Amino acid sequence: MTLLQSVKNLVRSRSIHVCYVDTGSCNGCDIEVLACLAPRYDLEQYGIYVHNNPREADVLLVIGGVTPQWEDKLKMIWDKMPEPKAAVAIGNCAISGCVFNRPQSLTNPPVRKHIPVAAEVPGCPPRPTEIISAILSVRDLIFKDWETKR
Amino acid sequence: MKKTVDVSIPLGPMHPVWKEPCRLKCETIGERVVKAEMELGYMKKGIERIMKGRPWQEVMFLAERVCGICSVIHNMVFIEAMEKMSDIEVPDRAAYLRVVANELDRIASHLIANFSYCYTIEHETLGMYLLNTRETVMDLLEKLTGARVTCSYMVPGGVRFDLLDEDKTDMVIALDKVESEIRRYMQMFDEGPLIALRSVGVGTLTSEQALEGHAVGPTARASGIEYDVRSNHPTYQKLNFHPIVRTGGDNHARIMIRFDEVLQSVSLIKAAITTLPQGLIRGGGVMKKGSIVYAGEAPRGELTYHIKADSFGRIQEIYIQTPSIMNIEACVHYMIPESYSIADVSATYISADPCIACTER
Amino acid sequence: MTSVSAYIKQMLTKDWAHNFLNAKTAPLESPSYFRGTPHLTGKECTHCFQCMMICPSPGAIEVMKNDENGGWAPVIHDGHCIRCGLCVEICPELVLEAGRVHAMNVHDETYMQFTFHIQVNPVTCMGCGNCSVACPVNKEIDPSLAAKGTSSSDDVIMRVDKGLMTVLHEDKCTGCKTCEEQCPTGSIMVARVLEPLQLVES
Numbered sequence: 001m002t003l004l005q006s007v008k009n010l011v012r013s014r015s016i017h018v019c020y021v022d023t024g025s026c027n028g029c030d031i032e033v034l035a036c037l038a039p040r041y042d043l044e045q046y047g048i049y050v051h052n053n054p055r056e057a058d059v060l061l062v063i064g065g066v067t068p069q070w071e072d073k074l075k076m077i078w079d080k081m082p083e084p085k086a087a088v089a090i091g092n093c094a095i096s097g098c099v100f101n102r103p104q105s106l107t108n109p110p111v112r113k114h115i116p117v118a119a120e121v122p123g124c125p126p127r128p129t130e131i132i133s134a135i136l137s138v139r140d141l142i143f144k145d146w147e148t149k150r
Numbered sequence: 151m152k153k154t155v156d157v158s159i160p161l162g163p164m165h166p167v168w169k170e171p172c173r174l175k176c177e178t179i180g181e182r183v184v185k186a187e188m189e190l191g192y193m194k195k196g197i198e199r200i201m202k203g204r205p206w207q208e209v210m211f212l213a214e215r216v217c218g219i220c221s222v223i224h225n226m227v228f229i230e231a232m233e234k235m236s237d238i239e240v241p242d243r244a245a246y247l248r249v250v251a252n253e254l255d256r257i258a259s260h261l262i263a264n265f266s267y268c269y270t271i272e273h274e275t276l277g278m279y280l281l282n283t284r285e286t287v288m289d290l291l292e293k294l295t296g297a298r299v300t301c302s303y304m305v306p307g308g309v310r311f312d313l314l315d316e317d318k319t320d321m322v323i324a325l326d327k328v329e330s331e332i333r334r335y336m337q338m339f340d341e342g343p344l345i346a347l348r349s350v351g352v353g354t355l356t357s358e359q360a361l362e363g364h365a366v367g368p369t370a371r372a373s374g375i376e377y378d379v380r381s382n383h384p385t386y387q388k389l390n391f392h393p394i395v396r397t398g399g400d401n402h403a404r405i406m407i408r409f410d411e412v413l414q415s416v417s418l419i420k421a422a423i424t425t426l427p428q429g430l431i432r433g434g435g436v437m438k439k440g441s442i443v444y445a446g447e448a449p450r451g452e453l454t455y456h457i458k459a460d461s462f463g464r465i466q467e468i469y470i471q472t473p474s475i476m477n478i479e480a481c482v483h484y485m486i487p488e489s490y491s492i493a494d495v496s497a498t499y500i501s502a503d504p505c506i507a508c509t510e511r
Numbered sequence: 512m513t514s515v516s517a518y519i520k521q522m523l524t525k526d527w528a529h530n531f532l533n534a535k536t537a538p539l540e541s542p543s544y545f546r547g548t549p550h551l552t553g554k555e556c557t558h559c560f561q562c563m564m565i566c567p568s569p570g571a572i573e574v575m576k577n578d579e580n581g582g583w584a585p586v587i588h589d590g591h592c593i594r595c596g597l598c599v600e601i602c603p604e605l606v607l608e609a610g611r612v613h614a615m616n617v618h619d620e621t622y623m624q625f626t627f628h629i630q631v632n633p634v635t636c637m638g639c640g641n642c643s644v645a646c647p648v649n650k651e652i653d654p655s656l657a658a659k660g661t662s663s664s665d666d667v668i669m670r671v672d673k674g675l676m677t678v679l680h681e682d683k684c685t686g687c688k689t690c691e692e693q694c695p696t697g698s699i700m701v702a703r704v705l706e707p708l709q710l711v712e713s
Contacts, residue, residue: 026218211595
């Protein structure tokens with residue numbers, strides 16, 4: 001591994017820009033992501049900034065079961081993001097549909113049918129401590145040796 | 151030739167500061183907004199269709215997940231409607247514990263609404279202070295019910311868990327701290343010049359306009375209309391509840407009335423804890439056939455459930471009427487066309503506290 | 512000017528200086544009273560399947576047989592479980608625990624009770640006997656039901672009598688809804704009635 005690649009690995013794991021999109025959820029997971037930004041469980045101390053702009057984001061947080069109106073718009077947002085990029089699914093609705101996974105509902109779960117997902121955080125909703133533990137355990141591995149895997 | 155409209159600006163589903171997707175189209179002449187239109191439909195999941203034919207132990211969890219911010223009141227209105235339809239009695243201790251859980255969730259919801267407003271007017275520091283206070287309240291809710299959001303605490307006939315004595319003293323100490331912090335924030339909101347520039351006199355809603363536009367909840371109470379569904383509930387009548395009213399109808403009045411309601415909730419919880427009667431927490435009872443229309447007071451307004459059930463308590467028809475759609479109507483028709491410039495539209499819309507997940511279930 | 516002096520007055524307190532110099536975020540662990548995903552306690556499971564019947568989320572809990580010693584145990588899938596705690600409250604053998612749900616049940620002496628009712632629609636029922644052949648309790652009582660739909664024993668839950676399905680012993684039903692899935696016209700329905708109760712001191 002060259003010196004340049006190890007410098008790139010270090011920088012990409014310590015400074016991450018995040019954009020989140022809500023594709024039809026109950027807002028519970030949204031509130032817990034906001035509670036991560038509160039001063040009690042500070043997310044910005046690890047170098048993670050929430051700017052909500054897909055053009056300058058590295059990681060996309062997807063929340064909610066995908067409703068029919070969001071299927072094409074989610075792909076558009078994923079295509080707008082520049083490489084290297086990754087998607088993280090938060091909450092049960094994005095993983096399997098939770099209680100809405102019945103034949104009569106209008107949702108189309110899971111999210112990994114529409115865009116490739118790198119990590120998943122289960123829970124309804126997951127506690128802020130669980131979200132931060134999951135992100136910390138995965139931030140070294142998401143962009144490691146990105147150029148050699150292409 | 152008379153110019154009708156200069157340009158139509160869409161404030162789209164993905165917005166940097168809005169949390170939920172909806173589309174707001176504003177038609178402007180110069181910088182003044184003359185007409186606004188709302189397009190919804192990005193969060194419709196068909197919850198009422200899933201609920202048909204299921205018993206209460208599955209519908210209760212679906213009703214809670216209609217909206218995650220006001221989940222305790224959906225639980226309470228659904229269970230109380232089913233109890234009234236089947237003539238099930240609730241013991242006194244359970245009724246007081248239900249009021250405690252309901253008011254704790256109301257404080258959390260009002261603080262997140264005010265944080266959303268501060269974030270929209272780019273005053274992030276003040277928003278972070280409010281979120282910090284909210285964490286104390288979520289800790290209390292977790293000690294009582296076991297979860298922070300979507301608690302599923304109430305069952306037909308009573309509640310699920312009891313309040314231990316050591317948790318009671320913790321609660322009183324924490325609520326005193328919350329009260330002193332909220333009084334400090336109210337002073338900051340009243341005296342700060344930045345907040346007054348973007349809130350006082352912006353997005354006014356007179357009381358005649360509020361009645362015409364069918365506004366409910368704190369949005370209507372900030373314009374002088376005195377109406378609160380909690381005045382008809384027997385447990386709240388025992389705790390001497392009276393609604394709070396402010397005149398003014400602008401953004402500033404709507405923010406301050408939410409702080410007033412937080413202080414009122416703190417005093418209601420303290421009164422309920424100190425006069426908590428001894429006894430059982432579950433009364434038992436089975437569901438019977440019937441139909442009912444029942445209303446409760448959510449943090450955003452009046453919430454109504456229309457339920458029809460068959461002989462074993464399975465739901466046949468259900469319709470949920472949520473408060474946010476009426477507040478959005480009043481906002482889009484009366485508050486936004488009076489804005490001085492397009493820069494005030496975002497702040498005015500957030501100050502009416504919309505909850506799009508409730509609106510389209 | 513009043514706001515500046517208010518800020519300076521606040522900064523000169525001892526509390527503020529202590530908080531400023533020793534600021535730390537909260538540790539990343541959940542408290543003991545948080546109701547997480549249920550875990551096994553090690554007690555013996557009698558495969559009564561009541562936890563599967565009360566679960567509101569599809570595909571979250573499955574009771575499966577271990578291959579090693581032939582014992583049964585429930586398996587909970589993380590991405591589907593909504594952490595409601597109902598399976599902890601209804602289990603009669605105390606196999607599951609989440610947070611302090613079971614400890615509070617012992618402290619308050621509360622429990623939940625299931626009763627099952629069977630309803631047959633006489634207009635659409637064509638008397639084919641699929642339901643009485645599929646019912647596992649029926650097969651245990653009268654083994655000849657594995658071959659045909661009518662039975663001469665009076666102990667079974669239901670049987671075809673004069674061209675219509677009649678229910679004899681509703682209290683033996685365990686609520687698995689196999690008859691409802693096998694009916695070709697949708698004429699039989701099982702109601703799972705749940706009642707939350709508390710022991711009354713006499």
